[in-house]
Amino acid sequence: MTIRITRRATLLGGAGLAAGALAAPAVAQNTPIRLGGLTTLEGPFATGGQDAYRCVQMELERINHTVGGRRIEFIRESSNAQADVALARARKLVEQDNVDIILGPLSGAEGIALRDYSRTLTGKTIVNGSSGASDTTLRNPSPNFFRFSTDGTQWMAGLGKHVYQTMGIREVAVTAGDYAFPYAQVFGFNLEFCRLGGKVTHYWAPLGTTDFTSQIAQINRSNAGAVVVVHGGTDGLAFMTQYAQAGGNKPLVGGSIMADQTMLSARGPHRRVMVGMISGGPIADVIDDPTWNDFVARYRRRWANEGGFASPSIHAVNYSTNLYGILHALKEVNGDLSDNQAAFQRALAAAEITAPTGASVKLDHNRQAISDIFLNKIEERGNAAQVVAFDRARGINQTLGIPEARFLSLGSPSRDNPGCVATS
């Protein structure tokens, strides 16, 4: 009896929905290319996800949703930054919505889940959104997962050298979240800083820590010449506020997600200590580059009245960069996705593009971006704090210039393997 109810509900639901999705599979040249977007619109990372879709929409509008003579249909899906949810939505995009290409996801664990999923697909391509875990492309890469954005370790390129050589600091305190993304960032910093002879003390705090008072007391008492802060979102804001409250005055060096508009647009005392902070990353608010200035101007025009930030966020830029990769390759092959997308994937692998920031991007043999990283400083400009790029490290690859075999033998970054090792 009840089982019949189940089946009836199934059939009813199916019949209702089939009508909406009956669009034939995209094989013919004149049918639209179906591009599925996957980002985080639920949960605590929702702001970044919204901004990513803003820029994707803006860039698609700019080319009038057409590339290589074919229309692009953009189908939005969202997750909540959890791997299992991202996977379920990606499956929905591929199997229900019949997309040809997925652009996404946003966060690290989701990226690895989608990389694993992409391996089970034929004739579909997944191009990263903004996820930045190294292992997604470094270990067990998948032939149809491409990433035109850089990873968390790459983002720290040049920072350790700057702290040691330019700032002349020999000892630092690193305070970081106890999970994969901060590990990768600390690893990138330490590779340079320790190689030059710097000394590092680590303070790890579990994700979701809101009380850093004891840690700050220890740091303020130590001999460290600077504090390297690699916390995300709420944890970062908590650390900075409490650091200001405790009267901390050591120079600050930040991870890539510390120097972000989400942090700087929050008002309060943390902004005072953050002015002057040095950080590294794939973007800045102010970059002296015409491509970037044009992108920011278009972003402001399009979104100023619809909830946009003062300048595009890191996720928006990463999604745009990856979208550029897709569009470039589609143009190369004239929108031809036949033969299980073989030609398209070859074009993706060979693509050399310019990111919205003006950074040049090409892919390595693991389909991972080799690109430019900016060295940034937070400055007070007008009445707002802004992240200003003052230097650019060009052509940074995933192993920060260390031979790949040697880099892989260092092992995955972790709290017991934070990168303070001889690399020569």
Added chain:
Amino acid sequence: MSLLGFAALLALPWLLPLVMPPGQAQFWTANILGRAIVFGIVAMSLTFLATYGGFISLAQMMIAGIAGYALAVCVDGAVPRIVGGFGYGAAIPLSLLAATAMGLLVGAISVRTRDIYLLMITLALAMGVFRFVETNIAWFNGYEGIRNVVGPTLFGFDFRNALVFYHVALATAALLYCGILYLVKTPFGLVLQGIRDNPRRVAALGYSVGLHRIAAFGVAGFIAGCGGVLSTIYNIGISPGTIGLGATVNVLIMSVIGGLGHPVGAFIGSLIFTVFDTFAASIYDRDRFNTLIGLVFLAIVLVSPDGAIGIGARIRRFLGAPRRSLQPASASSIRTAEEESP
């Protein structure tokens, strides 16, 4: 009747293409029905406790997660490798054992409490395990979780094949479902229902109320564990989000939407939930899925505390059909628990 229904469900992957394009039929098989069955198994462990024991445990998703994590920690090929060294043949029984043990433990901790106290304590335990798993790197790889649990190859059939997965999940669900219906007719099941209705009288008859309750939690733990193993294989891994507050509440939502009066409610609820979850973007607004499902849940609790089963029964009564009660013993367990409370 139910044999016929089961046969129909088994054949569903071949029936669906008759009413929709093949690509969609596969999607429905794997991602809606398959997922609904897996969720339904976890929800059924909650419904089992609610229907026959009279307690609503919010720890069931966490217990399912324990099985999933045990599998991911032990099995070969998982990334990162934490213990490893076990094939699926050994790791799956081990995971089910872990879930059963966790069920027994939850039962033992909450044995002296009931009703809303039990709800509070099981929720606190679930959230405690969640926080621990999320922050512990050494055993659970923290926030990122453990990936690449691809599942075994069964008699030459690969688990990653949607059809294979669907049928294994369906068979598991059917076995567990029949197992429950059998169990509640055994002396153990009868004593359990006796405890639900009047613990004092049962105690006076010389039965140990506490031991029966703990055992019931053990059974529920085993059921949840089956769901956890399947869901981990389905998701190719597990991360803390799987057992977070949202997931915990989702299982409760499924059980309540379906109806807490009969184990089948779990599957009805999970199917409704999964359909909503998948098509929220088309029905309403992807971003506001939680508002939508929250409203549905609230409406059910306010209007029809016995869930979809109750609505079905009412419609039949309204249409004048002779009422075939799906509900054993006393009505829904929301009410059952009320009657009990002093």
Added chain:
Amino acid sequence: MDLAATIVLNGLTLAALYFIVASGFSLIFGLMRVVNMAHGAMYLLAGYVGYSVFEPLYDSDVWYAWYAGLAAGVAFAAVFGAAVQLALLGWMQGQELRQALVTIGLSIIVADQLLASYGGTPRQFFAPDAIFGSTQVPWVGGYPTFRLVQIGIALAVGVGLWLLLNRTKLGMMIRAGVDDRQMLGACGVNVPLVGVAVFALGAALAGLGGIIGATAQPLAMGADGRFLLISLVVVIVGGMGSIIGTALGAVLIGLAEQIGQAMFPTYSVILTFVIMVAVLALRPQGILGRA
């Protein structure tokens, strides 16, 4: 030595925050037998509403910005709590499980609507200059002043609640209602109204916690679940419905959390739950709970 003192002081200030939040939960539970699963959502709601009042005032540099935010948040939470009791929970009095489920549904909707209107960006209140900055504390050195104020507020809440329940007519009616609702009604007291008052008060305390909490640490999505969990654990440990028990529970959990984090960071969560399980094994009704 000074590190140990800092950790203990941290534990106490955290306990103060936990007490403020959990006291509202305990009050509603003790007097109304309602497990308010939306308690965390009320914390969040007050925080965000307070923040939208606070922000423009803070920008225009008025000294009362924080106080206005505090008042707005607390008032909003109180009204919300009263509305919930009036519209949803009042007419199912006695159906405890159903009430708990209703509040779960509410908390999902509230959290999602807050996310819709405020986004995921973390926010933080900044205390007025008088209570910002740091104060010299013996053995500890410079310590954030606001955290000391937090302890003061918690003490005031505790004493205030005790006086209200034991020394006022309203308190007398509330306590009488717990023991025998029908008799209280027969005496001519408007029982449903007393229920609404208790719920408003409990929600207002969640709201107070929300503003204080969002001044001490950032306010973001997820705080609702965290503070619901903390309220649950504190009340389970301290004893259901006992104000002194709640205080005791808050101190135990606050200290355990800080000591755990300092000594074995990745296992600190376990310490909290070991305490909870130990209490449940020895006294299922909580340390100071009535059996």
